[in-house]
Amino acid sequence: MLKLNNKNKLFYSILSLLLLGLLASTLVAYSEVRHNLHKSLQEEQLLKANLASVQLSRWFNDNLDIIANFAKTMSDxxxxxxxxxxxxxxxxxxxxxxxxxxxxxxxxxxxxxxxxxxxxxxxxxxxxxxxxxxxxxxxxxxxxxxxxxxxxxxxxxxxxxxxxxxxxxxxxxxxxxxxxxxVTQTVLDIKLGMGGYAFLAEQNGNILIHPNQELHNTGIKQLPGLNNRSLSSILSSSDKTLLNTQDFLYCSFPIANSDWYLVFTIPKRILNSVIVSNTLSLLAYFLAIFSFIALLFYTLNRKVLTPLMEFLEQDAITGLPNKKHFKQLVADQYLNPGQDGMLQIISIDDFNQLTATYPSQVINELQKQICSRIQSSFNDRSILGVFSESRFIGYSPNTEQLEERDRILQLQQLNDNLNRVYRIADHQLNCSIRIGASFFPQHGDGIESLIDKAFSVMALAKKQRKTDISIYSPDIDSQLSNDLLIASAIRNALRNKEFHMVYQPQYDFSNHKFNAVEALIRWNSKELQRTVSPYEFIPVAEASSLIIKLGYAVIEMVGQQISEWNKQEIKFDRVSINISPKQLQQDDFQLQLETILKKYGVSPDQVELEITETTLMEHPENSIHKLELLQQAGFTIAIDDFGTGYSSMQYLADIPLSKLKIDRAFITELETNKKNQLIVKMITDMALAMNFTVLAEGAETLDQVKRLNTMGCHMIQGYYYAKPMPSTDLLSFIRESHNSAAIGEFINGTIE
Missing domain, CATH: 3.30.450.20 (PAS domain)
Structure with missing residues (x-):
């Protein structure tokens, strides 16, 4: 009999536990996979059946509309x-x-x-x-x-x-x-797969059309598993009805304007055989993957795992502890023992602009030099880590029992050191550094709390354009509380789909029509129990990544609305969508935009993207490149609120621009303010020379409209014509405007 030493006993014990875990996981997976496959296959067949019934109903309804319209014409x-x-x-x-x-x-x-x-x-x-x-x-x-x-x-x-x-x-x-x-051939041509077929029956149970001609004009009760009760359940509803019998799955869909039902029959025998086959295939893959993982786990040893753990805990460029490892080090060495100190978030404010300007090798060297300067300012007991590619995080224990003003002086010296010129290869780089700090234990008893406080004070200082060095104080909480409440409500509103769109028409002087609309977001907050103005919640969203999610939610809603208009043959030249600077700078923005529009069958040439001058000036070269790609894809580009920023004329000439929107600030007092009149005229003349379309925002009086027309503006958007309105009201407004000779070609090409 083979004798096992302790090492082998341990090995086989672990192997046995793995095998038992594999067996238990396999049994659980088999049950779950079989259930999910049954559900998904059934839903797949029902989806095919639904599509077929919709097509047949649409075909009947189209023919019914032809007859009904002609009867109405003769009646009228x-x-x-x-x-x-x-x-x-x-x-x-x-x-x-x-x-x-x-x-x-x-x-x-x-x-x-x-x-x-x-x-x-x-x-x-x-x-x-x-x-x-x-x-x-x-x-x-x-x-x-x-x-x-x-x-x-x-x-x-x-x-x-x-x-x-x-x-x-x-x-x-x-x-x-x-x-x-x-009609019979149309019904019989419906293919569901898995042995499924369709037949047409009347509400009283009489079969009109069936693949088995012997069942024509017979009762549906002759089919397997159907009786008077089941007949009533599937041929009496005004919506889809599902019936499970022992051998068949029946699903009925009413045909509009008739007492007919399209009934689909799916044999469970074939459905179950497909489920078993697919389930076994999935389990085979699962077992193979699980076995491979178990074998790989066994073959690893400390010589592999230890370097791997060290690699996972360090930043690849600087060699500093990463965020997770830094938190653990600080908690273990200082916070848990109760050693007071100062936590610092050190942020490179213009990092995105630097990465867009210089190659990755220069950026990597810059990060190393910043790391070196911070370490030279820290004492031996301080811990420095990497929070993100544009931020460092440090903790300095107050072992010398320094006063608060002395620690502030240390921060000032650190900031001065970091703001000196960086020389890398042939480049001289200047960085904008911002530091936020919080003290332990005064401002928090845990690492997460200290980080939150440092970030909040730094974000507030940046928002208010204050000093580059900021230290948390309890007063800041009250300043941030409203913004935090709104930010929290925005997150919940996105999940609950509380946002909705309104549309403001744009009037074109050249053809006296409303050829385009601008999509504007609105929010009735359940959490805040009030309507929140865009001027209140958009800056809060802009200060975080929420603006990106909010932007895609807007694109989703507008894409869906344009799709509905397309189906109704309601055509606008352009529907304008406002794009935030953060959203435009996302690497996958164009891909996400095109994916959403493609989902709804919306062409890029139906969409106009509005950016602000701020968007352009934050990352000019990168923004222009992105806008050029968007224009090549078919989108048109407009600058919103023009005249309130600081656009460079050189950049303005380089942008693939189609439209300038003059900010409402210059229109409000246009009748009496000579400077505003001069500014509007200068913008209009410049735009005409550059072959841009000019749209004036905020026109509220007839005199303003007449002046803007005289000055050469092509289009008007403002309360004089219409306030922003829901899509349903927009169509009524369009039709009413047409009746007053102010609307053009929108529905079916031309309304006459």
């Missing part, structure tokens, strides 16, 4: 109904679309009828036909039950009919026939 017309060449021409043109087998109308007074493609036999009276009687009885557009045609081929038809009313009196019927064979 003052022309005679008998032998009317206009009506006959319209029916002939409609018939050429080959939607209908027959197309005709009949009159109530004397039985007069006219068919596009059928010679009416003597004695034919449409009033005796089932399609005529069904439409007359319903008093609205309907689809009739299948009936036997009057022609010689004994063809069965489904009639789509609509009544004609004149002076509220029933006058006749317009009807189009669909061959039942064609």
């Amino acid at each position: 017309s003052d022309q005679p109904l008998r032998q009317n060449s206009n009506f006959e021409f319209y029916l002939n043109q409609t018939f050429k679309a080959k939607n209908f087998y027959y197309l005709y109308y009949g009159l109530e007074s004397d039985g007069y009828s006219w068919f596009v493609n059928w010679d009416i036999p003597p004695g034919y009276d449409p009033r005796t036909r089932p399609w005529y009687q069904a439409s007359k009885a319903a008093g609205k557009p309907v689809m009739t039950d299948p009936y036997l045609g009057f022609d010689a081929n004994n063809q069965r038809y489904i009639a789509i009919t609509a009544p004609i009313f004149r002076n509220e009196q029933f006058t006749g019927v317009v009807s189009g026939d669909l061959a039942l064979d064609f």
Whole structure:
């Protein structure tokens, strides 16, 4: 018998535990994977069924709309109904679309009828036909039950009919026939996969169309697993209904404007076989991966793990402890023993601009030199770490029991040292350094609290453009409390989708139409229990990464709205979206933007991106490059609030710009303020010379509009024409404006 030493016993014990864990995990995974696969496959089939039912319902509804619209035209017309060449021409043109087998109308007074493609036999009276009687009885557009045609081929038809009313009196019927064979083939062509098929049934349970022709005109109760109770459950709802039987999965969808239901049947036997096959495949992959991990874990030893842990705990460029390791070191060495000290966040404010200007080798060397200068200012017991690529974090224990003013002096000396010129290769770099500090234990009893306090005071100082060195004090909490409440509410609002969009139309002098709109965000906060102005919550979002999430939420909502307008054939030349500086500087901004718009089927040429002068001046070269790529992708670019910033004329000439939006500050007193008039005229003349479109914001009076038109502005946006409004109100405004000769081509090309 083989004897095992203690080392082997330990090895096999660990191996046995791993195998037991593998077995237990496999059993749990099998149960979970099988359940999820069953659910996902079932949902996949139901999604296919839903799409098929929507397509069939849309096809019926499109044909119903054709008949209903023609019936309405005849009802509203003052022309005679008998032998009317206009009506006959319209029916002939409609018939050429080959939607209908027959197309005709009949009159109530004397039985007069006219068919596009059928010679009416003597004695034919449409009033005796089932399609005529069904439409007359319903008093609205309907689809009739299948009936036997009057022609010689004994063809069965489904009639789509609509009544004609004149002076509220029933006058006749317009009807189009669909061959039942064609509808049957359409239903039978629906492919679900996994042995699934579709059939058409009436609400009373009579089967109209079924892949098994022997079941035509029989009761649905003859199908497996169906009885009177199940029949009532799947053929009585106005929405999708799902029914599970022992052998089949049934799902019914109502067909609009009829008492028909499209019923889908999926055999569970085939569904279960696919589930078993996929489940076993997934488990095989799972077992292989788990076994590989177990083997890899066994083969590792301390010679591999120790260097790896050291690597994971250090910054690759400077060799300093990373953020996580720094926190642990400070907590273990100073905070837990109760050694008071000062925590410092040292931030390179212009780091993004530096990285956009210099190659990575120069930036890496810069980080090393900054690290060296900080270490030269720290004593031997201080700990320095890397918080992020643009920030260092340090903790200096107060072993010498220095007064607060002495520690502030140390911070000032450190800041002076860090703000000296950095010489790297052939470059001379100047950095903008900002320091935020908090004291232990006065400002917090844990590392996270100290970091939060240092960051909050530094962020507030930056926002208020105060000193580069800031030390936390309790008074700062009250200053930050409102911003923190709003920031917290923004996060919850994003999760709860509390934000919504309004749209302000833009008037074009050249064609006297509202050709474009600007999308503006609004917020009714449940948490704050009030409506929060954009002037209040956008600066808070701008001060953090929330503006990026908020920006993508805006793009998502606007993309969805444009998609809905496209489906309704409502066309604007451009829909403007405001883009924040932080969002534009994201490496994947264009990819994210295009992905969202593509999801909703929106073309880039329908979207105008508005940036501010601040956006341009923070990172000019990088911003221009990004804007050029966006323009090449089809987007148009506009500068918002022009005239309030400090744009360089050189950069303005380099931007792939299409539009300048003059800030409302110059428009408010345009009638009386000569300087504003001069500024607006200068901006307009410059823009015209550079071939830019000029839009003036904030016009509220007729006199302002007239002056702006005279000065050469192309477009106006302001309360004189319209306030920002929800999309539903926008369409009403557009139509009303058209009626007053101020609207152009938006719906179906041209409204006449």
